[in-house]
Amino acid sequence: MKVDLFDFALPTDSIALRPAAPRDAARLLVLDGNRTSDHVVGELPALLRVGDLLVFNDTRVIPAQLDGRLGQARIGATLHKREGPRRWRAFVRNARRVREGDSIDFGDGVSAIAGDRGEDGSFALDFAGDEPVETLLARAGRMPLPPYIAARRPTDALDADDYQTMFASRPGAVAAPTAALHFTPALIEALGGAGIEHATLTLHVGAGTFLPVKVDDTDAHRMHAEWGRIDAATADRLNAVRARGNRVIAVGTTSLRLIESATGDDGVIRAFEGDTAIFITPGYRFRGVEGLMTNFHLPRSTLFMLVSAMMGRERMQDAYRHAIESGYRFYSYGDASLLLP
Structure with missing residues (x-):
């Protein structure tokens, strides 16, 4: 596909330079089938279903x-x-x-x-x-802030905490799995009280996530490999959730990419340890997840291609247009979307 199809105009002032405070006060754009609605992350317990399971990446950002x-x-x-x-x-x-x-x-x-x-x-x-x-x-x-933030302000002491998720326990990433930055212990407790489970996996995010797509056609783009691990117990748990008719929802594109790498054509998620360079574009058939929570991504990026694969390119272009016009904050410290095909 032509990379130009994934372009859009983003005003500079839409790029967040600091996270929302408190974290779960960030805005949340929900795309549920053909419906679009505006919320905040703290409303998640009411937006998900009993028995759903959220999957978080427990990687920890190193001063890389x-x-x-x-x-x-x-x-x-x-x-x-x-x-x-x-x-x-x-x-x-x-x-x-x-x-x-x-x-x-x-x-x-x-x-x-x-x-x-x-x-x-x-x-x-x-x-x-x-x-x-x-x-x-x-x-x-020092903390490796994304270039679109680092170009506009220096890294400071706040970033040492702001750029780590509450799940960060396995050092090795050079970029945060940013969708999980919105979660707090209180929100996780509220989700549990609403019957919504969570699990963790590890994908050490690489700096390649920020590299622009420099080719004209997606077929010519080469992804950087990243190391990840899903243990057998977690794989079994995710399979059990889906077998009983509930949804596995990835929190972040890193969680999603690792789950899809570990899922066979039969739809079974298996234990996985090693590198993945999976590149998801429209036409891809998702095998291991039923939804995704993710931040707003760069134009012409592999991550905007991924969300377009999940919801449809025109649907995502319309959603991003709505987000820009409505003042949503973009990128790593920005707001979030919940995508439920």
Whole structure:
């Protein structure tokens, strides 16, 4: 499909630079079949059905953005995928100054040797020393805010909490699973009281999620792989929910992509551990989920293609037009939508 079909005009002032406070006060656009309605996230217990199950991503964002020097040159690195105990794949700023074997000094006793350069322009970085890489990043790294926020304000102390979900327990992501940012312990308790269950899986979100689609046709786009895991007990639980006639609703496109990667053509969700590079565009048949809660996405992005696959491209264009005209806030710190085909 032509990428132009997924374009739309978004005013700059629609991009949220801070999250709603409290988190569940964010607005929620509900697309339920052919019906569209405006709500807030805190109303979810009344908007879902008894027996529904929400699936959250429990990945935790690491301080994956580094600023360093190679001689007199300033070098920036954004880690995006772990390849070994001390090796990360990274997108590098000022990459033309970097050669394989160069040692980049990131300050605070943190350095890394540049390895091979990938087809996507990223470098392998091998961190020096014996300390765990997580310890090094905690010392020298900073929270990797999305470029559409970082370009308009600096990262600050608030982001350390604002950019983590309440489920964040497994470090490894370089971007937050942002739909889950809207949830609070009180909301989860209210959902449980309404008979709505929840489960978790892990997908370590990579920086590739922010990369623009640079080709003209979706067939030519290559997704970056991300590591994920669904254990057997969780897979069995999701299958049981669907078998009794209830709905599995992914909270975030990361949860959805991992569930779909773990689901066979027979509709059975199986335990999964490894990389996924699934690319969902209109025409895709969803096998493992009955709905999705997600934030509002960039024009021409793989994520807008995904929601168009779920609800229909024209339906989503109309919904986004309504959201823009109604003052919904977009992107990582923005409002949410609930998509129920």
